[in-house]
Amino acid sequence: MNGASSGKLNLIISVIGKILPLLIRIAPFLLAAIVLIKIIVAFIPAGQAFLLLKSTDSAAAALTGSAPWIDPVKWLLLIAVLSAVRIGLEAVSEYMSVLLKQRFEYRLEEMLAHKAANIPLILFDQADYYDTLQRAKSNISVRGFRLLELILTIVECLFTLAGYIVLLTQFSWLLIIALIAGTIPTLLVHLKIGEWNFWLQRYQTPYVRRLVYLFELLTQRFAAKELRIYRLAPAFLKEWGDYYWKNAREQRKVDKKSISTRSGIDGWNTVTLLAYSVYVLWVCFSRKLSLGTFVAVSQILSSTQAQMKNVAYSLSQFYEESMIIQEFFTFMDTEEEHKNEDKPAFTGKVQEGISVNNLSFTYPGSTKPALNNISFRINKNETVAIVGENGAGKSTLIHCLIGLHQSYEGSITYDHTDLKDINVASFRNHVSAVFQDYVHYHGSVKENIGFGNVERIDNLAAIEAAAGLSGAAEFIDRLPNSYNTQVGAGFQNAQELSIGQWQKLALGRAYFNDGSIVVLDEPTASLDPTTESELYRQFHQLSEGKVTFLVSHRLGSCRIADRIVVLKQGELVEQGTHDELMKLGGEYKQMYESQAEWYLQEASYKGA
Ligand SMILES: Nc1ncnc2c1ncn2[C@@H]1O[C@H](COP(=O)(O)OP(=O)(O)OP(=O)(O)O)[C@@H](O)[C@H]1O
Numbered sequence: 381m382n383g384a385s386s387g388k389l390n391l392i393i394s395v396i397g398k399i400l401p402l403l404i405r406i407a408p409f410l411l412a413a414i415v416l417i418k419i420i421v422a423f424i425p426a427g428q429a430f431l432l433l434k435s436t437d438s439a440a441a442a443l444t445g446s447a448p449w450i451d452p453v454k455w456l457l458l459i460a461v462l463s464a465v466r467i468g469l470e471a472v473s474e475y476m477s478v479l480l481k482q483r484f485e486y487r488l489e490e491m492l493a494h495k496a497a498n499i500p501l502i503l504f505d506q507a508d509y510y511d512t513l514q515r516a517k518s519n520i521s522v523r524g525f526r527l528l529e530l531i532l533t534i535v536e537c538l539f540t541l542a543g544y545i546v547l548l549t550q551f552s553w554l555l556i557i558a559l560i561a562g563t564i565p566t567l568l569v570h571l572k573i574g575e576w577n578f579w580l581q582r583y584q585t586p587y588v589r590r591l592v593y594l595f596e597l598l599t600q601r602f603a604a605k606e607l608r609i610y611r612l613a614p615a616f617l618k619e620w621g622d623y624y625w626k627n628a629r630e631q632r633k634v635d636k637k638s639i640s641t642r643s644g645i646d647g648w649n650t651v652t653l654l655a656y657s658v659y660v661l662w663v664c665f666s667r668k669l670s671l672g673t674f675v676a677v678s679q680i681l682s683s684t685q686a687q688m689k690n691v692a693y694s695l696s697q698f699y700e701e702s703m704i705i706q707e708f709f710t711f712m713d714t715e716e717e718h719k720n721e722d723k724p725a726f727t728g729k730v731q732e733g734i735s736v737n738n739l740s741f742t743y744p745g746s747t748k749p750a751l752n753n754i755s756f757r758i759n760k761n762e763t764v765a766i767v768g769e770n771g772a773g774k775s776t777l778i779h780c781l782i783g784l785h786q787s788y789e790g791s792i793t794y795d796h797t798d799l800k801d802i803n804v805a806s807f808r809n810h811v812s813a814v815f816q817d818y819v820h821y822h823g824s825v826k827e828n829i830g831f832g833n834v835e836r837i838d839n840l841a842a843i844e845a846a847a848g849l850s851g852a853a854e855f856i857d858r859l860p861n862s863y864n865t866q867v868g869a870g871f872q873n874a875q876e877l878s879i880g881q882w883q884k885l886a887l888g889r890a891y892f893n894d895g896s897i898v899v900l901d902e903p904t905a906s907l908d909p910t911t912e913s914e915l916y917r918q919f920h921q922l923s924e925g926k927v928t929f930l931v932s933h934r935l936g937s938c939r940i941a942d943r944i945v946v947l948k949q950g951e952l953v954e955q956g957t958h959d960e961l962m963k964l965g966g967e968y969k970q971m972y973e974s975q976a977e978w979y980l981q982e983a984s985y986k987g988a
Pocket residue numbers: 505743744746750768769770771772773774775776777816
């Protein structure tokens with residue numbers, strides 16, 4: 381066996397080795413019953429071929445008057461009984477397959493979703509991750525079950541072939557060897573075709589993702605406004621069409637090659653069948669065998685060739701599917717976030733302070749660090765404002781501080797424990813966050829706030845209190861079903877909210893969570909001035925007795941912070957209180973004054 385074939389075989393064996401144990405764990409009895417039925421059904425054609433021989437011979441005898449006419453009828457009746465048994469067993473096995481399929485599909489999708497929820501956040505920023513995920517999830521459940529169907533088809537065909545071969549041993553060994561040898565080209569050709577299709581799919585993954593993205597731009601709500609205002613639809617449609625036809629052209633090329641190769645091999649099979657038939661005729665003639673033998677062997681011949689072709693085709697399909705399923709298992713091998721389950725739990729509250737020492741972080745694939753050698757300290761119960769121009773590294777710093785990015789250099793210590801030595805789940809239990817890109821949960825208002833702490837999600841009084849603090853209560857009371865109103869466009873009977881209202885719900889989540897570490901990354905970007913002022917007025921309610929990280933471009937709001945950290949191109953350039961930084965006359969003062977200037981100009985313009 382050459383290297384390429386052993387590689388194919390290894391792949392097939394390795395995939396079977398992963399899929400079968402999974403199936404056995406999910407539904408051992410169902411699987412066993414289906415396999416048993418397939419094996420019984422597999423022997424029926426050989427039995428029918430034998431009965432055909434008997435019925436043909438007894439019909440020939442009845443026609444010459446040497447046997448009663450009822451003899452062939454008995455044999456024909458038995459053939460019909462076998463057909464009925466086959467139909468009944470196949471129906472039972474089909475229904476069992478539906479049951480098995482549901483369990484199997486559920487398990488594969490559950491594994492995929494569980495993995496995606498536990499991999500490092502950083503992977504979500506990498507194209508490679510999306511390509512692997514796209515390949516892993518592309519109809520994974522359907523494909524997974526298809527593998528099982530193919531295994532069962534191959535098993536059934538092999539048993540049917542075994543039955544035929546037992547019958548043929550009585551006739552000619554040479555014919556058996558010729559039949560097996562004649563199948564090898566068919567098998568190789570189908571494997572090759574499977575390989576062509578797989579590599580095409582693999583190569584096209586990024587283009588297919590682009591296609592899907594463009595189609596979503598054209599059809600989904602998030603881009604609908606800009607598409608109309610900037611009249612972008614024709615350009616996107618053209619790009620979508622270009623990608624569509626690029627992929628289609630490549631697929632056509634592979635299909636053309638596959639069809640012509642397949643036709644060639646079908647031609648070869650026709651020629652070999654003719655040769656086998658002539659040989660059978662010659663054997664029957666020279667050994668003076670009965671007409672029934674000739675008819676039965678001829679039927680076995682064409683059935684054997686069809687079954688062998690089926691095995692070859694199923695094997696090639698299996699190989700193609702195996703290569704795709706392999707992507708699923710590759711994805712399942714992705715290393716998960718460090719959970720530090722064996723490490724001590726977080727104390728629940730910062731008792732002394734947090735130290736950031738020489739913290740650096742570089743995004744994968746990037747040559748420039750997003751954070752470069754940053755050091756500062758935060759005391760207990762302090763509010764720290766992190767400011768800086770766009771792209772300075774504020775969000776990245778926050779993600780490191782709360783352990784969402786784990787692959788940083790340097791250290792972050794909470795009291796005297798390194799963040800990397802704290803049990804992650806216990807730490808996250810105490811973090812409340814409003815991220816810049818907070819989520820719009822398409823569900824009820826109650827859930828949108830309650831997701832801040834799912835363990836207390838049924839505590840409506842606490843949810844209402846959180847909504848009161850975040851400024852959401854007022855608009856919630858005006859909603860048709862108050863806290864039970866379904867929100868988020870695109871679902872039946874759901875009401876869409878304004879961006880500011882969504883942000884108030886996100887703030888409500890943070891209030892409801894009541895963690896001792898609070899992250900507010902642009903928490904008021906979409907709030908109206910009155911709500912924003914109110915939020916900062918009652919800021920102590922959110923931050924009292926806690927450590928709060930606040931990112932805001934509205935520098936006026938940073939005055940409530942005990943400490944301000946100024947970032948520039950990933951480096952910490954200044955830190956201190958508002959007054960200290962104003963006195964320093966550096967980056968912060970310049971930013972603050974350029975913003976204040978605008979308000980002053982506005983005031984003088986109004987006064988004029
Ligand atoms: N996923 C990513 N992959 C590579 N580089 C990234 C990624 N996310 C951010 N960056 C880069 O890291 C730097 C810091 O980004 P970050 O989002 O932390 O800035 P920021 O100060 O929060 O900006 P803004 O004020 O615009 O929100 C930027 O140069 C940005 O281009």
